Amino acid sequence: MILDFSHDERYYFIKRTVREFCEKVLGPTAEEVDRAQEFSWDNAKKMGEMGFWGIQVAPEYGGAGLDTITYAMIIEEIARISASESLSVTVHNSVCAYPIQRWGTDKQKAKYLPKLASGEHIGCFSLTEPNAGSDVASIETTAREVEDGYVLNGNKVFVTNGGVGSTFLIGAMTAKSAGIKGLTIFILEKGMKGFIVGKHENKLGMRGSNTSELIMNEVMVPRENVLGQVNGGFKIAMETLNAGRIGIAAQAVGIGQAALELSSSYARKRKQFKRPLTAFQAISFNLADMLTEVEMARLLVQRAAWKKDNHKPYAKDAAQCKLVASEVAMKATTKAIQIFGGYGFIKDFPIERFFRDAKVTEIYEGTSEVMRIIIAQDLIGKLTR
Amino acid sequence: MKIITCIKQVPANSTIKIDQVTGHLVREATPAILNPLDKHSIELALEIKESREDVEVIAITMGPDQARLALLEALSMGADKAILLSDIKFAGSDTLATSYTLSIAIKKLMNDDDNYLITCGAQASDGETGHVGPQVAEELGIPSITGASRASLDGDVLLVTRGKQAGKLEQIKTRLPALVTVTKGVNKPRLPTLHGITHAFDEGALLSVWNAATIDADEEKIGMAGSKTKVSKMYTPEPKKENITLTGSPKEIASKLASMLKEKNYI
Ligand SMILES: Cc1cc2nc3c(=O)[nH]c(=O)nc-3n(C[C@@H](O)[C@H](O)[C@H](O)COP(=O)(O)OP(=O)(O)OC[C@H]3O[C@@H](n4cnc5c(N)ncnc54)[C@H](O)[C@@H]3O)c2cc1C
Ligand SMILES: Cc1cc2nc3c(=O)[nH]c(=O)nc-3n(C[C@H](O)[C@H](O)[C@H](O)COP(=O)(O)OP(=O)(O)OC[C@H]3O[C@@H](n4cnc5c(N)ncnc54)[C@H](O)[C@@H]3O)c2cc1C
Numbered sequence: 001m002i003l004d005f006s007h008d009e010r011y012y013f014i015k016r017t018v019r020e021f022c023e024k025v026l027g028p029t030a031e032e033v034d035r036a037q038e039f040s041w042d043n044a045k046k047m048g049e050m051g052f053w054g055i056q057v058a059p060e061y062g063g064a065g066l067d068t069i070t071y072a073m074i075i076e077e078i079a080r081i082s083a084s085e086s087l088s089v090t091v092h093n094s095v096c097a098y099p100i101q102r103w104g105t106d107k108q109k110a111k112y113l114p115k116l117a118s119g120e121h122i123g124c125f126s127l128t129e130p131n132a133g134s135d136v137a138s139i140e141t142t143a144r145e146v147e148d149g150y151v152l153n154g155n156k157v158f159v160t161n162g163g164v165g166s167t168f169l170i171g172a173m174t175a176k177s178a179g180i181k182g183l184t185i186f187i188l189e190k191g192m193k194g195f196i197v198g199k200h201e202n203k204l205g206m207r208g209s210n211t212s213e214l215i216m217n218e219v220m221v222p223r224e225n226v227l228g229q230v231n232g233g234f235k236i237a238m239e240t241l242n243a244g245r246i247g248i249a250a251q252a253v254g255i256g257q258a259a260l261e262l263s264s265s266y267a268r269k270r271k272q273f274k275r276p277l278t279a280f281q282a283i284s285f286n287l288a289d290m291l292t293e294v295e296m297a298r299l300l301v302q303r304a305a306w307k308k309d310n311h312k313p314y315a316k317d318a319a320q321c322k323l324v325a326s327e328v329a330m331k332a333t334t335k336a337i338q339i340f341g342g343y344g345f346i347k348d349f350p351i352e353r354f355f356r357d358a359k360v361t362e363i364y365e366g367t368s369e370v371m372r373i374i375i376a377q378d379l380i381g382k383l384t385r
Numbered sequence: 386m387k388i389i390t391c392i393k394q395v396p397a398n399s400t401i402k403i404d405q406v407t408g409h410l411v412r413e414a415t416p417a418i419l420n421p422l423d424k425h426s427i428e429l430a431l432e433i434k435e436s437r438e439d440v441e442v443i444a445i446t447m448g449p450d451q452a453r454l455a456l457l458e459a460l461s462m463g464a465d466k467a468i469l470l471s472d473i474k475f476a477g478s479d480t481l482a483t484s485y486t487l488s489i490a491i492k493k494l495m496n497d498d499d500n501y502l503i504t505c506g507a508q509a510s511d512g513e514t515g516h517v518g519p520q521v522a523e524e525l526g527i528p529s530i531t532g533a534s535r536a537s538l539d540g541d542v543l544l545v546t547r548g549k550q551a552g553k554l555e556q557i558k559t560r561l562p563a564l565v566t567v568t569k570g571v572n573k574p575r576l577p578t579l580h581g582i583t584h585a586f587d588e589g590a591l592l593s594v595w596n597a598a599t600i601d602a603d604e605e606k607i608g609m610a611g612s613k614t615k616v617s618k619m620y621t622p623e624p625k626k627e628n629i630t631l632t633g634s635p636k637e638i639a640s641k642l643a644s645m646l647k648e649k650n651y652i
Pocket of ligand 1: 391392426446447478481483484487506508510513516517518
């Protein structure tokens with residue numbers, strides 16, 4: 001065997017089960033979750049019963065211990081029905097539970113992972129600040145060393161799950177002058193003194209996912225809550241984002257898949273000039289392009305996931321799949337609205353929601369420009385080596 | 386005590402293909418699913434298990450190797466063990482041979498212990514005879530209650546509510562051992578969880594495969610040899626009546642429809 005595109009029975013059984021859950025449980029509430037712009041605790045609880053909050057957490061900590069290829073498939077299935085809920089789930093799993101499992105001490109793992117895996121605690125990962133977006137080195141939040149730990153001060157913005165979270169990974173400067181070599185990741189808990197949730201953002205899309213500001217005012221964090229090494233946070237952050245990007249890319253594939261399914265079934269039913277829209281080549285070629293591009297993006301996601309599972313370097317692959325999948329999601333939802341015509345523009349049909357949800361996949365966990373920088377650096381690095 | 390839940394793998398109904406020569410279902414060609422009612426019968430077993438301390442749930446099916454997936458589904462939902470009865474000698478079984486085979490497997494499993502309940506679907510979505518449950522009970526010499534819309538177990542007393550004609554319900558009680566067949570209304574089956582699925586698929590030891598020799602089957606009573614019925618022909622009936630298309634304004638269509646229904650005494 002040189003290359004095998006098949007999956008095992010377990011994979012298909014999980015896919016079928018997750019799809020049934022998403023269609024039955026998340027489907028009926030997806031429109032309302034978007035409209036109300038509220039994280040649904042009710043759905044979160046049901047997703048917890050299914051095991052969605054601990055997809056890759058090791059079984060000894062209460063997770064399902066699945067591989068990244070299966071993980072990506074689950075995120076895609078959730079996004080196909082309710083993209084904003086797939087955001088809450090992928091951030092929790094891939095940029096909170098995953099780094100704790102990978103770099104945490106035994107004590108940290110035992111303390112945080114079981115509650116994260118069950119969904120009793122929702123997890124967050126926060127680097128972005130008002131003056132530090134793509135440029136992580138400009139982080140201004142400081143961590144001042146004191147006798148038994150660190151005192152954190154600063155403001156974080158755009159924190160997914162910020163307002164509903166209990167476990168927070170926060171990037172702060174332990175050595176300000178050292179730039180990225182002075183970054184440390186801390187585990188903060190809801191309710192720590194001086195740690196408060198600020199504004200809840202009003203968003204274009206992903207409205208069922210909570211995005212909040214976090215304010216730290218003299219927050220005392222014990223030394224045992226440092227994740228990995230002091231001043232070693234940049235490496236953790238970058239590797240965490242590599243993993244996270246596979247989840248975001250899978251989410252984008254799910255959005256593209258939804259756009260494809262919604263618009264192709266609409267085109268088959270809608271008649272103009274006495275023929276279904278699918279009889280017009282202008283429409284059917286667009287559907288053909290959507291199908292091909294969605295499958296292309298999915299293959300890139302699976303390659304990156306396979307490399308991660310097999311412990312091969314995958315930073316470039318993760319950037320590529322996120323770059324492609326997010327652009328495919330934008331194109332597919334744009335074409336889908338065109339196929340729906342005026343009906344695509346009104347809120348009676350879910351396609352406008354997917355269109356709004358798609359855009360941010362080109363922005364968070366690194367913008368498309370940043371993805372191109374990573375891919376180019378990998379390419380040029382190899383050329384000069 | 387043990388709860389034995391008999392499950393059947395059936396073709397996903399939209400894709401059934403019939404072999405024009407033999408009149409049999411072409412099973413290999415169609416995607417297979419767990420018989421929908423059997424999900425309710427597994428759920429009933431699991432609900433009873435969760436309400437007391439002493440229950441072990443065992444799913445059992447007679448079928449080809451691919452029926453393994455139906456058992457894995459039962460294990461994913463929470464059954465403790467699963468048994469696949471698979472042997473080329475079982476091929477061609479009608480409901481009588483199927484029931485005989487299931488019943489001797491259950492005898493072997495219970496090993497003279499009388500403390501058990503059997504749950505079945507009221508019927509399978511393909512064969513749809515509804516024979517297998519009651520026939521298994523008959524083979525075992527135990528009472529059976531069919532078509533349960535509610536069922537519960539109190540000590541060793543099984544209490545079942547079932548529909549009678551004209552919308553009436555009746556309640557029946559029996560002592561274990563007993564067999565019950567269930568309808569859709571009995572409960573809402575759970576979906577397997579990710580943990581359940583990984584447990585089922587990764588713990589190979591939960592599923593055993595038994596053949597005719599394992600259960601000491603009488604070769605005259607199994608498979609084609611043990612089947613008293615033979616399918617002579619299977620076909621898709623031709624639609625007999627023409628469709629009627631009503632035209633006019635919605636109001637006219639509605640009143641035409643109403644008078645047609647009245648004419649036929651439907652309303
Ligand atoms: C008209 C007819 C056509 C048939 N065609 C074929 C054919 O094409 N190919 C073929 O292989 N067989 C065929 N059979 C025979 C056989 O496989 C039956 O399908 C089988 O005996 C079950 O009968 P049923 O489907 O009516 O189940 P029912 O009696 O309606 O099933 C009720 C319940 O019994 C239990 N049960 C049924 N079957 C099993 C099983 N195998 N293992 C465990 N539990 C079970 C389940 O709980 C199920 O919900 C046919 C039988 C009939 C009567
Ligand atoms: C809904 C939502 C959820 C989010 N969740 C989280 C979260 O959970 N945790 C978290 O830490 N952050 C989160 N973010 C923040 C997100 O990761 C940032 O918005 C993103 O990294 C971009 O940063 P910025 O918004 O400051 O844009 P900037 O960095 O200011 O970028 C603006 C534009 O300039 C481009 N640009 C910047 N630098 C370069 C360059 N060197 N070369 C070429 N182009 C460049 C960018 O690509 C972009 O187009 C979230 C954002 C949103 C909208």
